[in-house]
Each structure stands twice: as structure tokens, then as C-alpha cells.
Amino acid sequence: MKILVAIKPVPNPDEKVKVKGDGSGIVLDNIKMVVNPFCEIAVEEALRIREKLSGEVVVVTVGPKESEQQVRTALAMGADRAVLVEAGRDLDSLAVAKVLAKVVADEQAELVLMGKQSVDDDNNQVGQILAAVLGWPQATFASKIEFAADNKKANVTREVDGGLETIEVALPAVVTTDLRLNEPRYASLPGIMKAKKKELKVVPLASLGVDTAPRVKVLSYAAPKQRAGGGRVADVAELVSKLKNEAKVL
Amino acid sequence: MADILVVVEHHEGVFKKNTLSVVSAAKALAGLTGGEVDALVLGDGVGAVADVAAGTGVRKVLLGEGAAFSKYLAVTTAGAVAQVVKAKGYGAVFAPASTFGKDFMPRLSGLLDAPLASDIVGLEKAGEALRVKRPMYAGNAIGTVELAGSPLLFTVRQTAFDPAAMGGAKAPVEKVSVTAEAVGTAFVSRQETKSERPELTEARVIVSAGRGIKAQENFKLVEELSDQLNAAIGASRAAVDAGWAPNDWQVGQTGKIVAPELYIALGISGAIQHLAGMKDSKVIVAINKDEEAPIFQVADYGLVADLFKAVPEMIAELKKLKSA
Numbered sequence A: 001m002k003i004l005v006a007i008k009p010v011p012n013p014d015e016k017v018k019v020k021g022d023g024s025g026i027v028l029d030n031i032k033m034v035v036n037p038f039c040e041i042a043v044e045e046a047l048r049i050r051e052k053l054s055g056e057v058v059v060v061t062v063g064p065k066e067s068e069q070q071v072r073t074a075l076a077m078g079a080d081r082a083v084l085v086e087a088g089r090d091l092d093s094l095a096v097a098k099v100l101a102k103v104v105a106d107e108q109a110e111l112v113l114m115g116k117q118s119v120d121d122d123n124n125q126v127g128q129i130l131a132a133v134l135g136w137p138q139a140t141f142a143s144k145i146e147f148a149a150d151n152k153k154a155n156v157t158r159e160v161d162g163g164l165e166t167i168e169v170a171l172p173a174v175v176t177t178d179l180r181l182n183e184p185r186y187a188s189l190p191g192i193m194k195a196k197k198k199e200l201k202v203v204p205l206a207s208l209g210v211d212t213a214p215r216v217k218v219l220s221y222a223a224p225k226q227r228a229g230g231g232r233v234a235d236v237a238e239l240v241s242k243l244k245n246e247a248k249v250l
Numbered sequence B: 001m002a003d004i005l006v007v008v009e010h011h012e013g014v015f016k017k018n019t020l021s022v023v024s025a026a027k028a029l030a031g032l033t034g035g036e037v038d039a040l041v042l043g044d045g046v047g048a049v050a051d052v053a054a055g056t057g058v059r060k061v062l063l064g065e066g067a068a069f070s071k072y073l074a075v076t077t078a079g080a081v082a083q084v085v086k087a088k089g090y091g092a093v094f095a096p097a098s099t100f101g102k103d104f105m106p107r108l109s110g111l112l113d114a115p116l117a118s119d120i121v122g123l124e125k126a127g128e129a130l131r132v133k134r135p136m137y138a139g140n141a142i143g144t145v146e147l148a149g150s151p152l153l154f155t156v157r158q159t160a161f162d163p164a165a166m167g168g169a170k171a172p173v174e175k176v177s178v179t180a181e182a183v184g185t186a187f188v189s190r191q192e193t194k195s196e197r198p199e200l201t202e203a204r205v206i207v208s209a210g211r212g213i214k215a216q217e218n219f220k221l222v223e224e225l226s227d228q229l230n231a232a233i234g235a236s237r238a239a240v241d242a243g244w245a246p247n248d249w250q251v252g253q254t255g256k257i258v259a260p261e262l263y264i265a266l267g268i269s270g271a272i273q274h275l276a277g278m279k280d281s282k283v284i285v286a287i288n289k290d291e292e293a294p295i296f297q298v299a300d301y302g303l304v305a306d307l308f309k310a311v312p313e314m315i316a317e318l319k320k321l322k323s324a
């Protein structure tokens, strides 16, 4: 099966980011960029599918040249090759999806795996838009993917409000990953060595002929309201008494 | 300006209250740009949902029914909403930022080639331009975002808009004909998390437990405390990953966003991703044995204690209060 995995670099999610003083952006100095955790899960799933069904795993990202580093991480995990569409960081979700649609068509992928959400911009959009642009089925928030015997269909279990839901999608389809789909492997040292030699095709955005004029523009960023917090109580009796008499929430 | 459409969420014919906040957000837009707010209900035999929606202060309710809509699917829903938007010329479409709205709204964005702002918490106008506020980076930044084109699409963070009142004068219900495009997709099954408790996103009080609860059977303690407070139960990712709690209890950046009057965190460290889902709660209580745990930085009432000692004491205190 030919699987395309769309990945995006994000600032390390374990670090709390700050808004720049002038609101023009986020302070990213000294914060390491990593593969978006949901995209890592997508890479892992693709590798497991390839291990079972054979085929090829192609990683694609849309962004600046520096994204090569995170692409190499995915290659080191075991992806076969990569495509980097060189573009600015400020493409909106519609534009990213349209660019990805071009790559999917060029590559004739049978399955596209991606994260449900980037943990920086938190849009949770690109996979579903891509599925619509391609006219393909979509299965979002996947916690389990099972293929039919002929590999032409898949049953995807989804994490939804109220529980779990399973839908059947005909392939080709777009599937977005949730946290419980798998636990991604670490890149091994030999994997990292091999990744350096794997094919990474850089495609200039302009060569794809996609209209990426922004429809959604992030104008500025502000820090959220800070909670006072830090209050302490000595014991349970004081806690309950304060909840009743001070906070008046009991 | 053109009129505004709210896509109503329901589950198997039961109206979901998150739609009330969506109606408020849509009305906020109408206040800025003009236009009327209508609601759209899709399903099979969902007249009762339309009836509830009709009492929320909308101009009218559009009801699209058919056997193919009996189970929610993103493909059929996005397709049907696109048909309605095109036929009636709506200038904006709103839905809740629940797993329902997050699933079909981006697909609608792709079908209509229309920009979508996710999880919005505010709307404003700057000259002719429309701007929205939305949390990013796990809530550590609030972005001001401008949208261009028509229609404009929005999913709404439920906790950021006061719910519209229910049970008002009944707006007319108008049947619309929509066709279902299944696009190679079929519903297979659903595994419901059964609970008699209030829904997480609607509860006045939430008791959440994390890795510190140590085992699934210890959730009994959480349940007993919740019984005393008529609370919903939440969990951290660690507790869900461990299999102690169902997935839809996960509170956080990538789970449910909640803002109850009282949030009690038991054995939860307070990771950025967890805080993103609960830091707008009115009052936060944290019980954790590690006095350095980051959760204490957002807690109004922090108690450094072993939860296995503190929670039974708390249950006893609450019982005393009730009988007093």
C-alpha cells in the first residue's frame, strides 16, 4: 500500500511558549522544533501498515527549508522517502490542504495519514479539508485502523464525544490520528544514519500552480488572562469550609 | 449582510446544549454585521430536535430529514450543509467545536472553498473586516484572526459564549430537501460511554483524576466524591492512556475544554496540555502530594496531601455538611 504521511514541525509541546512583547508572534528562541506528536503517531501507523502489507511510506511537509530536520526524523523512524514543498510558514489550512492534494495526486497515494491537530496552531482542519478537496472519505480522530481482506476498505474507530465510533471508509481515504492509535517508536541510531541518505525531494511551491492566497490571516497574538492561583489550604476541613463560605460553590 | 446558519448538534435525536452557545456566537456576529440567524437540523425523525432549536431565539429552523441521515457522518453532513448554504446564500455558518463540528466543518470548508476559524472565543469588527479571537499554542496565546471571503465558517468554543435561553417563542420549522452523498463511507457501530452523571461540558462541578489515582478500581473514590457534588468525572491523558478512564473523559488541549464553577484535580500534575482544557474554570481545587506540582499555580485552593487520605476525608466532610 502506498501511504502518504503529512507532517508538520511544531515547537516542543513540553515547553510553555510566550507571546512576543509587540504581539507580532511567539518567542521561539531556544525552543526546539519537533515533529507534531499527532504526526509522529501517523508516521508510526504508516510504518506498521507497511510492515504488514508492504508498500511505501512517503512523508510530505509544506514549509520552509528548515523543516528538513523534522522530515529527517520521520525518515529515521523508517519512512522511505520524503517530499518538502518549500513555502512560507504562513499558508492557511485551505492552502496547505490544496498543496497536499497536488502531492497526493502526483504520488497516487492510496491512503493519507495525518495528525488530527497541530499542537501549535491547534486548527484541526487540514486533513478534513484535504479529504474534501480530493473527494475522498475521511476518518478523523482514529484510535484503530483495520483493513478489509482485500485492502480496499478500512474500519476506523474514532474517539468522539460520548465514546467510540467505528466507520467504514473505502480507500483511498484520509485518516487523522488521535492519541491512542499507537505509541510511536524512537528513531534508532542506524535509522538516523540511513535517513541521511534517503531521498528528500524539494519542490518549490510555485511549481505546483496552487492558489495559496491567504483567506485566514493571523494578525496578532496576545497573552491569555493569567489566573491568580497559588492559594493553599492546610487541610480538608479548611478546604471544604472555604469552598462553602468563601468561594460559595458548595 | 447575508444571513447566518447554525448547524445544530444532536445525538440520536437528543438536542445537545452546546448548540446554545453557538446560537449566542452567531447572534454576536449578527449584531456586528446584520443578517438573521437560522438553525439547521439534519437527521431522521428529528422533529423534536427542531422543536427545541425553534425555541432558542432563531428566526427559523430548517429541517433536513432522510434515512441516510439517521447516523451522523461527516461526509453526508458536510455535503448537506453545503447544499443548504448554496441554495439559500448564507454568509456564515457556525457549529460547536465538539468532535461533531471539528469533524464536518473543515470538510465543509474544503467543499465550499471557504475559510474556517476553529474554536473561536470572540468576535469583533475592525472597519469592514471581521476578526475573531481563538486560542492557540495550548491556550498560551490568543490569536486575532481575520477572515476573507464568503461564506465564512466558524466552530465555537462552548465555554466562551453564554448559552442562549431555551424554551422561548417558537420559530417556524421549514422542511428542506437535501441529498446524502456517502462518498464511500458507512456507519458501523458506536460504543457509548454510559453514565448517569452530568455531561462534562455541561456540569457545574467536575472531579478529575490523573496518574496519581494509580488504578482503575480507585476511580470508585472519585465516583463517591462526585456523588456528593453531583459532579461529572474527568481525567488526564495519563489516566485515559492507562485504560482507567474512557477516552471522552479526557480534559485538555486535545480532549474536552471545560469551564465549570468548580474543578477538582486529584493526582494531576498540571501539564500545559491539561491546563489548556480547564484553566478557565471559576474555582480550581488541586489535591496533590507534590507541593511543586504546576497544577498549584492555577489552583485557588491547593492542598498538598495524599489523595487516598484527603478524598475520603472530603467525602466525610461533605456528608456532614449535608446532614447539618
Ligand SMILES: Cc1cc2nc3c(=O)[nH]c(=O)nc-3n(C[C@@H](O)[C@H](O)[C@H](O)COP(=O)(O)OP(=O)(O)OC[C@H]3O[C@@H](n4cnc5c(N)ncnc54)[C@H](O)[C@@H]3O)c2cc1C
Pocket (backbone or CB within 6 Å): A006, A007, A008, A025, A036, A038, A039, A060, A061, A062, A063, A089, A090, A091, A092, A093, A096, A113, A114, A115, A116, A117, A118, A119, A120, A121, A122, A123, A124, A125, A126, A127, A214, A216, A217, A218, A219
Ligand atoms: C509565523 C507564522 C505565521 C502564520 N500565519 C498564519 C496566517 O496568517 N494564517 C493562517 O491560517 N495560519 C498561519 N499560520 C499557521 C499555519 O501555517 C498553519 O500551520 C496552517 O494554517 C495549518 O493549520 P494547523 O497547523 O493548525 O493544522 P491542523 O489542521 O491542526 O493540522 C492537522 C494535520 O495536518 C497536517 N499539516 C498541517 N500543516 C501541515 C503542513 N504545513 N505540511 C504538512 N502537513 C501539514 C499535519 O498532519 C497535521 O497534524 C502561521 C504560522 C506561523 C509559524
Ligand SMILES: Cc1cc2nc3c(=O)[nH]c(=O)nc-3n(C[C@H](O)[C@H](O)[C@H](O)COP(=O)(O)OP(=O)(O)OC[C@H]3O[C@@H](n4cnc5c(N)ncnc54)[C@H](O)[C@@H]3O)c2cc1C
Pocket (backbone or CB within 6 Å): A013, A037, A038, A119, B209, B210, B211, B212, B213, B235, B236, B237, B238, B239, B250, B251, B252, B253, B254, B255, B256, B266, B267, B268, B269, B270, B271, B272, B273, B274, B277, B287, B288, B289, B290, B293, B305, B306, B307, B308
Ligand atoms: C500531543 C499531546 C497532547 C496531549 N493532550 C493532553 C490532554 O488533552 N489532556 C491531558 O490531560 N494531557 C494531555 N497530554 C499529556 C500531558 O502532557 C501530561 O503527560 C498528562 O497531562 C499528565 O497526566 P497526569 O497529570 O495525570 O500525570 P503525571 O504528570 O504523572 O502526574 C501525576 C501527579 O499525581 C501526583 N500524585 C501521585 N500520587 C499521588 C497521591 N497518592 N496523592 C496525591 N497526588 C499524587 C503526582 O505528584 C503527580 O503530580 C498531551 C500530551 C501530548 C504530547
